[in-house]
Amino acid sequence: MSNVPSGATVTLDLLRRLFPTGRELPAFAAAMSARLSAAGINTPQRVAAFLSQVGHESGGLRVWVENLSYSADGLRKTWPQRFRDAATANAYARQPEKIANRVYADRMGNGPEASGDGWRHIGRGLIQLTGRDNYQRCASWAGKPLEAMPAWLETPDGAVASAVWFWSVNGLNRLADAGDLEAITRRINGGLNGQEDRAFRYAFASEALGISPVAVA
Structure with missing residues (x-):
């Protein structure tokens, strides 16, 4: 050395x-x-x-900055517990703000989906900092x-x-x-x-x- x-x-x-x-x-x-x-x-x-x-x-x-523009199929594969059926996935597909608020709700210090915390605290920075906490x-x-x-x-x-x-x-x-x-x-x-x-x-x-x-x- x-x-x-x-x-x-x-x-x-x-x-x-x-x-x-x-x-x-x-x-x-x-x-x-x-x-x-x-x-x-x-x-x-x-x-x-x-x-x-x-x-x-x-x-x-x-x-x-995290890209959350997922297709319906991508949503079901990535977050199967959040998008259990095709109808739900289709309702959120290609809508990054709605997706973030759903998938990051009630965890990492974020509030429920309606709080908007998921979208405010999406992954940002060179090591994707995510979540309110x-x-x-x-x-x-x-x-x-x-x-x-x-x-x-x-x-x-x-x-x-x-x-x-x-x-x-x-x-x-x-x-x-x-x-x-x-x-x-x-x-x-x-x-x-x-x-x-x-x-x-x-x-x-x-x-x-x-x-x-x-x-x-």
Whole structure:
């Protein structure tokens, strides 16, 4: 490990190399440069792990607001307990606000469907922050009112800050040091969805940062 650089920062050139189709890359570079180091995401291993995960979650820094424009069939496959019959699914299909209010109702701190909490607290940020409880916890950390969170999370600064907050409160630097990419993915995703892409992005980011990917023994 003596030949591995001890520090790493995110630059615009790095983001352009890793995410050539990304949007608002100068703003993302500025936000990451300002926020990652303060959270201890400041070694090549940690930066590579962070970028691989947010890169996957955001489709290469292209999308950081949840897309809920599901078809009726998609609704029944994704949330079979919420859409038990075709008639209900057809009544909600391709209506993101209605879908969010139904599928996120009465959980994650959200109120019932009629409250509108599901739509107000859809997944936003580079690590899809979802639900009133998560929004409130992140708001308290950021020193912002809950009502300001949806708009802020849709900005590059808010999208990065919320991902940094999630990374920190879940202890992901320790897992990045160990090279335990699967454990990081499980903390973020709850499973291993997209793991092949995450692993590819991790290897690519590691190469760009001048290191070999850390592997779990």
